[in-house]
Amino acid sequence: MVLTTPFHPRLSELNETGLYGHWAGYLSALRYQYSAKNEYFGIRNAAAVFDASPLYKYWIRGRDAQKFLEGLMSRDVRTCKPGRAQYTIWCDDNGHVLEDGVLFRHAPDEFLLTAARPNLGFLQDQVRRLNVEVIDASDDFGVLALQGPRSREILTPLVPEVAELSFFGMTPAKIAGHSVTISRTGFTGDLGYEVMVPAESAIPVLDAILESGAPHHLRPFGEEALGMARIEAGLPLIDVDFSSSRFAYNDDQRFSAWELGFGWTLRGIDDDSRVFTGRRALLRERDENTSRWSTVGISIAQTDYRALHEEHGVVPYMDEIPVDWHTMLYENSDWVRAGYATSLMYSPLMQRHIGLARVRPHLAEPGTIVHVEQTINHEYFTVPATVVPLPFFNPERKVSMA
Amino acid sequence: MSEGNQYDAIVVGGGHNGLTAGAYLAKDGLRTLILEQRHLVGGAAITEELRPGFQFTTFSYGLSLLRPEVIQELELVKFGFMPLEMPTTFCPMENGDYLLMGPDHDANLREIARHSPRDADATERYDHDISRVMQYVKPLFDRMPPNLFSGDPEDKAEITWLLQHLGSGDKKVVHDTVRLLTGSIADFLDDYFESDVIKGHLASSGIIGTKVGPMSQGSGLVYLLLAVGEHDGNIGSWSFHKGGNGGVTQVIGRAAEAYGAEIRLNSRVNHVLVDNGRATGVVLDDGTEFHAPVVISALDPRHTFLELVDSRELPNDLVEAVERYRFQGTASKVNFALDAAPRFPALGDRTDQYRGFINIGPSIEYLERAFDQGKYGWYSDRPYLDCCIQSFLDPDMAPPGKHVMSCFTMYTPYELKGSDWETERENLGDAAQRTLASFFPGFDDLVLQREVVTPLDIERITGLSEGNIYGGEYLAPQTWIFRPAPGYTDYRTPIEGYYQGGSGTHPGGCVSGGPGRFVSQQVLKDRRT
Ligand SMILES: Cc1cc2nc3c(=O)[nH]c(=O)nc-3n(C[C@H](O)[C@H](O)[C@H](O)COP(=O)(O)OP(=O)(O)OC[C@H]3O[C@@H](n4cnc5c(N)ncnc54)[C@H](O)[C@@H]3O)c2cc1C
Numbered sequence: 047m048v049l050t051t052p053f054h055p056r057l058s059e060l061n062e063t064g065l066y067g068h069w070a071g072y073l074s075a076l077r078y079q080y081s082a083k084n085e086y087f088g089i090r091n092a093a094a095v096f097d098a099s100p101l102y103k104y105w106i107r108g109r110d111a112q113k114f115l116e117g118l119m120s121r122d123v124r125t126c127k128p129g130r131a132q133y134t135i136w137c138d139d140n141g142h143v144l145e146d147g148v149l150f151r152h153a154p155d156e157f158l159l160t161a162a163r164p165n166l167g168f169l170q171d172q173v174r175r176l177n178v179e180v181i182d183a184s185d186d187f188g189v190l191a192l193q194g195p196r197s198r199e200i201l202t203p204l205v206p207e208v209a210e211l212s213f214f215g216m217t218p219a220k221i222a223g224h225s226v227t228i229s230r231t232g233f234t235g236d237l238g239y240e241v242m243v244p245a246e247s248a249i250p251v252l253d254a255i256l257e258s259g260a261p262h263h264l265r266p267f268g269e270e271a272l273g274m275a276r277i278e279a280g281l282p283l284i285d286v287d288f289s290s291s292r293f294a295y296n297d298d299q300r301f302s303a304w305e306l307g308f309g310w311t312l313r314g315i316d317d318d319s320r321v322f323t324g325r326r327a328l329l330r331e332r333d334e335n336t337s338r339w340s341t342v343g344i345s346i347a348q349t350d351y352r353a354l355h356e357e358h359g360v361v362p363y364m365d366e367i368p369v370d371w372h373t374m375l376y377e378n379s380d381w382v383r384a385g386y387a388t389s390l391m392y393s394p395l396m397q398r399h400i401g402l403a404r405v406r407p408h409l410a411e412p413g414t415i416v417h418v419e420q421t422i423n424h425e426y427f428t429v430p431a432t433v434v435p436l437p438f439f440n441p442e443r444k445v446s447m448a
Numbered sequence: 449m450s451e452g453n454q455y456d457a458i459v460v461g462g463g464h465n466g467l468t469a470g471a472y473l474a475k476d477g478l479r480t481l482i483l484e485q486r487h488l489v490g491g492a493a494i495t496e497e498l499r500p501g502f503q504f505t506t507f508s509y510g511l512s513l514l515r516p517e518v519i520q521e522l523e524l525v526k527f528g529f530m531p532l533e534m535p536t537t538f539c540p541m542e543n544g545d546y547l548l549m550g551p552d553h554d555a556n557l558r559e560i561a562r563h564s565p566r567d568a569d570a571t572e573r574y575d576h577d578i579s580r581v582m583q584y585v586k587p588l589f590d591r592m593p594p595n596l597f598s599g600d601p602e603d604k605a606e607i608t609w610l611l612q613h614l615g616s617g618d619k620k621v622v623h624d625t626v627r628l629l630t631g632s633i634a635d636f637l638d639d640y641f642e643s644d645v646i647k648g649h650l651a652s653s654g655i656i657g658t659k660v661g662p663m664s665q666g667s668g669l670v671y672l673l674l675a676v677g678e679h680d681g682n683i684g685s686w687s688f689h690k691g692g693n694g695g696v697t698q699v700i701g702r703a704a705e706a707y708g709a710e711i712r713l714n715s716r717v718n719h720v721l722v723d724n725g726r727a728t729g730v731v732l733d734d735g736t737e738f739h740a741p742v743v744i745s746a747l748d749p750r751h752t753f754l755e756l757v758d759s760r761e762l763p764n765d766l767v768e769a770v771e772r773y774r775f776q777g778t779a780s781k782v783n784f785a786l787d788a789a790p791r792f793p794a795l796g797d798r799t800d801q802y803r804g805f806i807n808i809g810p811s812i813e814y815l816e817r818a819f820d821q822g823k824y825g826w827y828s829d830r831p832y833l834d835c836c837i838q839s840f841l842d843p844d845m846a847p848p849g850k851h852v853m854s855c856f857t858m859y860t861p862y863e864l865k866g867s868d869w870e871t872e873r874e875n876l877g878d879a880a881q882r883t884l885a886s887f888f889p890g891f892d893d894l895v896l897q898r899e900v901v902t903p904l905d906i907e908r909i910t911g912l913s914e915g916n917i918y919g920g921e922y923l924a925p926q927t928w929i930f931r932p933a934p935g936y937t938d939y940r941t942p943i944e945g946y947y948q949g950g951s952g953t954h955p956g957g958c959v960s961g962g963p964g965r966f967v968s969q970q971v972l973k974d975r976r977t
Contacts, residue, residue, distance in 0.1 A: 051777045080552035081535040261848035349520050364681030397525050
């Protein structure tokens with residue numbers, strides 16, 4: 047029997063579509079309203095809440111907690127001070143990405159890791175001789191992401207400390223008398239917060255947020271709207287844009303941190319004082335210039351897209367729901383392969399189709415033209431797209447104070 | 449004369465068409481000056497904070513016709529372009545029931561079936577037939593109309609294309625198109641539907657801003673105009689731009705400036721300087737002169753041909769056609785600041801029905817009766833209202849918990865018989881408010897502020913003659929190859945260097961940017977040859 051999250055009793059009342067998917071064994075709304083786009087505009091122009099409770103959660107505690115994570119995580123956890131959170135990835139010995147997650151540093155020797163996939167065994171196996179305890183807390187908390195330009199205005203009356211939170215800062219707080227942890231994090235690329243709340247307090251905390259949000263047109267949003275926002279934010283999603291190298295059958299299914307565009311998490315990789323899994327391979331790949339792919343944004347020439355469809359007598363199709371397959375890219379009209387888009391959608395904000403893509407490194411320069419495969423009337427065509435830097439959308443307010 | 453007053457091109461009027469034309473010319477490298485008489489750009493597409501925190505869309509309020517080419521070519525997204533989806537259309541009925549359309553096709557069919565099970569599948573056939581008509585006519589909308597009378601090789605080539613295109617149509621599509629172009633929307637709808645509220649809802653698009661009732665021939669054409677647009681590829685869909693249509697014109701204005709155009713506010717052009725049949729510049733009311741070999745009027749044809757230039761410079765057939773050209777504005781706006789959302793009894797405390805248009809036109813008969821009064825020089829005592837509580841779409845339109853509501857109001861003829869608009873303005877506001885209160889009990893108690901904008905106000909503020917929202921009636925003899933006058937549809941004028949690019953040219957009124965884009969193309973083409 048599929049599980050339900052601590053917020054489900056209330057959020058399911060707000061779900062007018064009955065459309066759910068299964069996420070990590072939990073019922074997870076695809077959309078609450080008939081229009082996922084309206085939920086998406088909640089994220090971009092008002093505020094909206096997403097139930098991220100199905101994430102796996104692990105306490106990592108003990109005298110050697112930092113040392114443990116230093117060696118495991120590709121990103122330097124020493125730069126994550128207590129009271130801050132850090133997006134991170136972890137790799138195998140070949141520098142191929144296993145997974146990604148967010149570390150919340152509650153205290154010098156206490157972290158909470160959230161991840162999309164189960165990892166307890168893996169993490170415990172990595173402890174070796176260190177003084178570290180890894181504890182599964184997956185079912186202990188509900189996670190509510192409150193995202194959008196109005197999110198700060200909605201939270202501050204409940205939690206004044208929120209006004210002081212910087213991007214990826216976190217703080218313990220009380221909402222409606224219940225202890226919670228609030229972090230300025232999220233997966234939408236917008237101003238936003240995540241509230242981690244003990245499961246038994248989930249409903250009163252949610253109710254307080256919904257009430258505070260009502261005058262600001264707060265609405266719940268589901269996986270579809272999240273999918274749209276995170277593509278615009280240039281955030282890759284595991285099992286969509288890549289999957290764990292641990293489960294690859296061949297090298298085509300494995301990608302290094304560089305190849306996936308995670309190079310920014312490797313800042314300080316030259317610092318010999320920190321040895322981490324995959325470091326040597328990643329250094330070699332960089333120094334020998336052997337990356338096979340670059341992760342880029344592609345932006346489809348909308349006028350050509352339209353014309354191509356109209357020429358063939360069909361109404362140009364513009365769907366903001368991301369397609370759930372990979373779309374082939376070509377270097378030119380001779381069908382020489384350039385790579386593929388791992389996520390593709392019509393962006394209402396960009397007013398064109400955009401995608402996250404892997405291309406051969408020589409095509410990664412912004413401004414390069416690639417050709418995107420399109421099937422019209424059961425025939426293959428291509429439409430030009432420009433390679434652009436990620437993210438597509440990165441508003442000031444995401445990181446600004448007040 | 450100082451060097452500083454010399455430009456490559458001058459645009460008269462900072463409405464969205466003037467801004468669009470100016471942006472294209474500046475993007476192409478022309479030193480461009482846009483002159484606007486008011487203290488802000490936008491013309492009929494402005495948003496004003498009439499009460500602290502409450503943003504009023506004084507005139508224009510919905511977006512659909514803006515040409516996708518304009519969005520892409522001027523890269524408007526970079527300058528803040530952001531159309532918001534309107535997921536619902538709400539049609540209250542006189543018996544307290546309602547029709548609530550949303551973004552889900554199948555749910556809509558069920559809702560329609562509540563009113564008539566036959567009309568559910570009729571809706572599918574209707575939508576498909578209409579979208580095929582749109583596919584057929586859209587290319588005409590997006591091409592400069594040929595001059596049928598010129599004999600010019602380019603026009604001949606375009607006429608050849610046109611005949612080929614028209615000939616390529618499917619028999620049914622061609623016939624449906626002609627029925628809409630020449631007939632009434634009521635007749636067309638009768639072929640599909642039996643439910644009054646569905647017909648009333650659809651027929652409303654056939655009367656917007658025009659002196660026709662749903663039973664008048666000509667309403668089919670207005671319907672076509674208002675359905676040929678799109679929102680994110682959904683043909684016939686309308687959106688609400690962030691900050692209203694005033695938000696759109698701010699975006700286009702920013703784009704124009706970023707491409708190098710200069711916008712000068714509080715600069716009313718008195719007339720265009722013409723020397724020996726050639727435009728050389730303009731003079732402002734205060735006597736300031738600006739010079740350029742290209743002058744574009746982005747105003748309506750009455751201003752362009754009868755006021756900005758001496759009509760003796762123009763051929764008689766043009767002057768006569770423009771004198772004859774009908775404006776006869778018939779629409780008003782009644783805008784409200786509200787203390788809370790209105791309540792619709794059948795839906796209890798729900799407010800999700802307000803995330804789009806609210807159509808107060810529950811039947812064809814309701815609309816036609818409203819027209820009956822308008823026909824004879826009076827305003828409807830129970831008007832047709834196309835409303836939208838825009839703060840539900842964009843929270844920045846009103847303070848938290850409060851709302852702004854825009855109500856497009858018909859019929860309100862420019863010429864009143866036996867009274868005038870100064871006398872009747874608030875009576876019209878009362879008629880609109882009374883009508884709203886009959887559907888939303890307690891509405892009066894919510895009103896914090898009311899703004900009534902009559903055709904006279906539209907004319908005085910924007911300059912749109914007789915307050916016609918389209919820059920001239922959108923009736924067959926005044927559209928496409930006849931807009932604004934037969935033989936004068938190529939955005940040039942008989943005065944060399946003087947161009948026209950306001951809504952009185954093809955493709956006409958609405959926030960489309962089409963006229964502004966076409967006139968800039970014509971100017972750039974003429975400069976190259
Ligand atoms: C009440 C109302 C509601 C409408 N609703 C909608 C809607 O919802 N959706 C839609 O798409 N369309 C709507 N329209 C139509 C649409 O807004 C207009 O067709 C469009 O804005 C016209 O743009 P324009 O640039 O051609 O002219 P205008 O917007 O009229 O611009 C002309 C500009 O020129 C200026 N000007 C005039 N004379 C001079 C002079 N001598 N010197 C210098 N400047 C001068 C004016 O101040 C004005 O700024 C509506 C119109 C009205 C009036």
